[in-house]
Amino acid sequence: MTYLTRCVFAWALALCLVVSPVWAQGLGPDYTEWDQLAQRVEADLERGDASNARLESWRSDVVVWRDRFLAAQGDNDVRLGTLQSQLKTLGPAPVKGLEEAAEISSRRADLLEKIARLSTPGKQAVEAFTHADGIVSEIDQTIRNRQADALLKLGPSPMNPAYWPLAIADLSKSLALSFEELAKKWAAPSIRENARAQLPAIIMLLFIGFMLISRGRKFALRLANAVQTSSRRGRRVLRFLVSLGQVFLPLAGVYAATQAFVLSGLAGPRWTLFLEHIPIWFGILLGIHWLSQQAFHNNDEVAVLQLAPDERGKAQWFCDVLAVLYVAHSALVVLTQFDNYSVESLSVAEFPLLVLSGYYLFRLGRVRNDAAMAGTAAARELDAGVFRLRLARLLGRAAMFIGVIGPVMAAIGYTKVGYAAIYPTIASLSVVGLVFVFQAFFAAVYATLRNQDEDTEEGLLPVLAGVALTLLALPALALIWGARMADLTELWSRFREGFLLGDTRISPTDFILVVIIFVLGYMLTRLLQGALRSSVLPRTKIDQGGRNAIVSGVGYVGIFLAAVISVTIGGLDLSSLAIVAGALSVGIGFGLQNIVSNFVSGIILLIERPISEGDWIEVNGTHGTVRDISVRSTRIETFDRYDMIVPNADIVSGVVSNYTRGNVLGRVIVPVGVAYGTDTRKVEKILMNIARDHDMVLMNPAPSVVFKAFGADSMDFEIRAILRDINQGLSVRTEINHQIVERFAAEGIEIPFAQRDIWIRNPEVLPGATPPKDESTT
Known part of the structure; x- marks a missing residue:
């Protein structure tokens, strides 16, 4: 009995778990709970004393509710569409003074009541969605205003010598506390005992880390150079993949070494935070070094940006130094999470790093700008790489400007402006370089798959890959320059909401569905056309023109049906645009x-x-x-x-x-003239035999010879014959003329030609003419 009771209880619990979400979804959003949340959020916004973290938390809750309201807007759309169709079948409501049947009037009132009742949840969801969306916008605007005020706030100048001793003291204290934490850990007997117990694993991890750090990068570099010098197909693709070992092998060694330190138990809270960031910092150093080698490689086949040989080493050195300075800045930021530095100490500690970063950023920008200026003319002649060089020149000039203005603003006292200018620029240049490098890699992959020369970057797919990489890099660039993750999610939410077209909201999913269905319809149309052209129509007696007409007609009808079906299935109601479309069609x-x-x-x-x-x-x-x-x-x-x-x-x-x-039947007419005095019957017989003897002349209808007229110089005859293929008319006419000349010559028949007597008046005026004799002297 107890077992049966447990089984019944378990089944009831499972049923409740399944039914409860569906029931809750059917009930719709709880607007009372939403109103309470909205009142609390708006109260915090009015007071203006809530922290950014609290506002972000409120924003996350409101976004969840907003998504619920957006989903609830279309809950009754299908049922409302049915009721609207039913109402249309009843016809328009009667005007004043006219009455309709009681049954129709009652039915109309019932339908209107149902429509009003089912429309209420949707309207309520639209109003709540607008309210939630307004709160989200207000929170975002408040946080942006706070960030802008903090960025433009004038702080202490690091050039003031009064702040230097305090900054040095704070840094010394932080280093002392770090080593003191390590010494306290080592002084604990339990920690030393744990380290001795884990000694084999620690030694193994340290050995692996040492080997990967010291040997991994060199091994990957030698292997990549060996692949590059080979003549095998796809060497650029293989070299790129092998070169990634210069980053991941040493990085794996660094991670193994940090895990050995963690395993020893010597890391306290301060060192644990550093150990968590050390792999990231080394990843930045190794990644930027690899990126600079790919962008400014000594081999022109590998280099993405072409520089002079003496400038490539400089560019790589500048990139490495900027990576070290970026990591040093990040380490200082981590250090301030434990030690509460004063604003004066932080500005003084950051200023040397900022100045050095600005200097090397200026030098790198000048190298890029000079190389782009020199390479643009040559690239323009080859019509290749012009856009890349122009972008490099633009980025170089921007880096030179920011490298100067950042330290200057920090020296004045706008330290955060200097940070926000220098370090995001370094990160942005890295992202842009990464896009260039991977675009070249995809071009090499495309050339390898197409069995083309890998040095060429022709083709549409590499360009599309570059566009896709650029789009993927945009969110990263936005985050680098201060955008919040909430800003990106908000942008994505706006994109998912779609836009209104008439009374219909078109979302990206609807658009993608329409495109997919249209593409499928288009492919089926082309498939049907191919089947008709190659298999069906050749087996019929329809001529070639009729076949082409049928195939073309099927194509037009198929594309039209694909468009109509895709729009219908996608749920796009374009009836409200009919008037606009009609007016546009007239224009x-x-x-x-x-x-x-x-x-x-x-x-x-x-x-x-x-x-x-x-x-x-x-x-x-x-x-x-x-x-x-x-x-x-x-x-x-x-x-x-x-x-x-x-x-x-x-x-x-x-x-x-x-x-x-x-058909290809056609008539040719061959005219010929004979001299007067010739036997015309004989001429007719000869011409008839010539026409009949030709293979291309049909005997039904038979050829004919026409004695056409008495010309000024000859008696004119014509051969008129029907040919099997009129496309051979010129060659047949040529052959008949040859036969006429040969047969007339054999029969002694003359083909006359026009002769003219020329009388010259005053011949004595012509040069070299003999003067006429004087008759009086004879």
Whole structure:
């Protein structure tokens, strides 16, 4: 009985766990609880004494509620759509003075009551969402104002010698406390006993760390150089992957050494915090050193930014020094978490690091700017790397400016302005360099996969990869320059909310769904076109022009259906835009009437098919072969082998001669003249035999010879014959003319030609002419 009771209780508990979330979701948000939370948050905002941490906590709670309200806005949309459709079927409400049937009136009132009742939760959710969104914006604005006030607050100048002894004393005290903590730990017998017990593991970790730190980077560097000098395919990709060992192998050694120190038990709270940051600091040092080698490598095939040989070593040295100064600044910030430094001591302790960082930042910026200035002209001639060099020049000038203005502002007393200028610039340059390096890596991967020369960076995919890397780097840059994580999440929330188009809210998920469905419909359309073109239509008796028309029509219909289906399934209600679209269509119709006319003419050509691909036609006195019929124009390849693009409207409305429509039969006419006095019957017989003997001339209908006229110089005859293929008309006419000359010569028939007598007046004026004799002297 007890076992049965436990089973029933367990099943009841499981049922409650399953049903309770669904029940809570069906009930919707608890607006009473929300009002209480909103009142507390607004009270803190009005007082203005809440800390930033408390405001961030309030903000997180409000964002959760805002997401609930956003989800609750569309809970009854499906049911409301059904009720609205039912209401439309009843027709418009009667105007005053007119009555409708009681049943219809009662049904209309019932539907209106249901619509009003189901619309209330959505409207309440919209109002609560607006309220929550306003509170979030107010919290963000308050925190931003506080950050701006703290940044622009004038503090003590580190150039004041009165603050120097205090700063030195605070730093000495921090170092003394750190070593004192370590000595206290070592003095404890339990700690020493634990260290002796863990001695084998500590020695093993220290040995691994020592080997990886001292040998790992050199091994990875030698291996990367060996790969680079090889001639194997994909050497740039393999070298890049191997070169990452210069970072990860020593970093693994540093992590092993820190774990050995933690395992010894000698680390107190102060040293534990340092040990947690040591791998991060060494990762920064190793990463920036590797990045500088990739960006300013001695080998031009590896280097991302081309510098003069003597400048590359300088650039790498400046990057390494900036990395050390950045880590030193971070270590000082960690140290202040334990020791409450005064504002004067902190500004004095940070100022030397800030000055050195500004100096080396200026030097690095000048190297980049000079190299970009020298390389832009050469890159412009090759049309390659111009954007990268221009960006490097811009970043170089910005680094030079910030390297000067940062220490100057700190010396005046705006220490936080100096921090906010120098160190984010160093981090930003590292991120930009990382984007350049990985973009070059993706270009090498693309070239390897395409079996192309790895030195080329042609192709659309590497460019898209660079765009994607840039987009991924934007959040990191925003965080570097002071943006809060809440700002990024807020931006992402705004993006997820989408935008209003008419009365419809379009979210990114809806847009992606529409794009995916349209792409699938487009692919299915192309697949169906390919099947019709290669498998179905060739088995029918439809001519080539009809096949092309069917394939084109299927393509247009398929793309239209894909667009309609994608919009419908995506849930986009564009009915509210119908009036706007109608007005736009009228304006577009007037502005693009020629294009619309050509489009309609193209559809007419595809349906009526007066011409087809491969037809020999004549348009405006130009002969050619139809090569392509699109919706706007028709491409005709002339016999001179150039393309003539004719608008479809000109073909539909003009006169077009089609020589091969339906078949390739065609008639040729070969004229010939004979001298007067020739036996015309004999000439007719000879010409008839020549026509009949040619292989391309059809016997049904039979060729004919026409005694056309008595010309001024000859009796004119014509051979008229139907050819099997009119495309061979010129060669047939040439061959017949050759046969006429040969047969006439054999039969002694003369082909006359025009002769002219020329009379010259006053021939004596011509140069070298003999003067006429004087008749009186004879």
